[in-house]
Amino acid sequence: MSAHATTLGQLLLTGIPGPELDSETAARLKKLQPGGFILFSRNLQDATQLRKLCDDLRDLSDIEPIITIDQEGGRVSRLRYIGQEPPNAQQLRQKGDPLLIKRHGQLTGKLLRLFGINLDLCPVLDISYDDTADNSLKGRCYGTDPQQVVDNAGTFNRAMRKEGVLSCAKHFPGYGPAECDPHEFLPIIEKTAEQLEKEELLPYRTLLPELDSVMVCHANYRAYDPQNERWPASLSHNIVQKLLRDQLGFDGLAMTDDLDMGAILNEVTFEQAIQEAVKAGNDMVMICHRLEMVEEARRHLEGVPDPILHDALIRLEKTKKKLAFPDKFSLEKFAAINDDIWKLRVDTLGEEGAKNLSVEDGKRSPVELY
Template identity: 40%
Template sequence: MPKPAPEVGAHFFIGIPGPDLDPPTRALLRTVRPGGVILFGRNVRTAARLARLTARLRDLLGEDLLVCLDHEGGRVNRLKDLTGAVPSAPQLAHLGDERFAREHGRLTGRLLREVGVNVNLAPVLDLWLRPGVDNSVPDRCWSHDPRAVARFADAFLRGMQSEGVLGCGKHFLGYGAADKDPHQVLPRVNRSARELEREDLRPYADLWDGGKGPLRMIMLSHAHLRAYHRGRLTPACVSPKLMGGILRQRLGFQGVTITDDLEMGAITRTMTVGEAAVGCLRNGVDLVLICHTAKAIREGHRAAFAAARKGRLTDRLLAESRARLAGLREDLAPAKAFSPRRWEALLGEIRRFAARVFARLPDRLKVMDARWGPIGEE
């Protein structure tokens, strides 16, 4: 008789459809029992309502639930309807002073913790390498220089984590050189192994620093890295060479890893969501991210459950992953009750900070889109 499957839901990070927990959403959460929930603009109405949603998620799934969103600044800001415009990474880097990046991180941490979010999928550690190519990251990169990326991202991360919100470096590895947007298709990166490991890896190495730096979590990209896979197209998240050889061995990273959204075209045009979820977990990834539809979430969860029962996901593999997740949770600050007065005061600080940054920028950098590069370069 086959043994009961270990709990696989703890390795899933899932999205929910709206600003409240309706009966179908509660049923999905009870079935999957995810280790984390990701929020988007569709989940946000008011700050008080968002804080109530995250509190109810913890009531249902436990106080140690990971609740995340993407709050980089600039174009990627899930709370933009509440905060207004906040500066992006390249806008902050253009000022040349990492104190602005640290303050942006500190204010971001306070903002997210106030509404019950304890993980931010930022900062971007990609290098700006493809001017004029919309691969979704040029207006999100700190710089083309690995040292500058490390310097500004380190300041942002330390500022944010000083307020009790954990960050996540992304998109491992070499994604700044990708030729297409992974939301649509599987992009390719044609950088050499030497370039990837000397340049693109540098910000991760500096921020990890053998475990002494602030980096505790890394998101793997969906790009195909030709330097490591010259035959079949292979997304980075299912690449043993990248995950085991580069991230765990060469970099020595012992923190938590998470995929990008498995519903992106880069994955769904390459394999099924179920195949991707199992492939990522077998590859040693700790958390699989499925952001949008209940159908895809159930498919991924069922596939992982079946793989665990059949021994394709081993007890040892999952136990090692759970240990890393437990270590991450030790760094979380406890949730706190929402305060309307504190929230309004914080919004005032954020808007004054944004105004100071924007006042220092040349006009051509005050509004950015995905075609623009950082540090005033076009």
């Protein structure tokens, strides 16, 4: 057993099955001690239940856990299942008022603090080259060029963090040029290193000092992995360690996107995915849906060299020192924030536009479920 065997669970970010912890799930998680939990619509029934779930997850964790969610705006707002749907990044960008983006950041922070969610998986730093493109980014991009992303995502990020919720920029190095959806297939990105430097990497280079964590995506970048044509960025030492850490100087928390996505499942074994992700320089591996695999993932981590595990655990510990405790919960407070989100929606989209909520029409990316 490695010296870190007792703490290896810390490197796992896991989904949980339902809206409450049954005794079997609670016992499993208590034994495993994952470093973090990610919530989905399957975990949400109402405001009181959600707060209790977050409290229960905290209670069974020996070390303060990361409790995270995708609360971006629009269709990728998990909390729209129990409250109002904030406008999405594209709607805010098109409205062109930074004060509305700031309000979105503040309200997102307040809402998450109320539930005890301490890290939000946003802002999205991808560039939209085509707002109608059939990839996973529809409606989710703060800019059609790098500087617009920096300005808008930066405004959101600062406002949310000021409320005590940590941020995670995604999807490094950038899904903007992707031709397909990584939930289903591995995108291949042919851009040169020079093009990526001028476009995709610019928002990261600029905003890294004020980001708590970065999520690494599942796409193959020919510029960085020319020898390895089907190798996803999330498992790439060239991209996580050499590019993000050595070249861009990021020493915060790096995590993989969900390893249950087609871009990974179709390309590598589970053992490879877990071990190579951490060897590449990621600190947390994300398993959102195949929850029966989490214990196996922990066993696979024992095959990673000790010095690499040590570095990952140190970065995770450093990030966890910044986690804020939940606000005191009340349904009145939730109702007030919820009203303010509706007002933000109206101020962004107008009275009529605000009524058009995101619909699940089956023609969407599975991102709504993932």
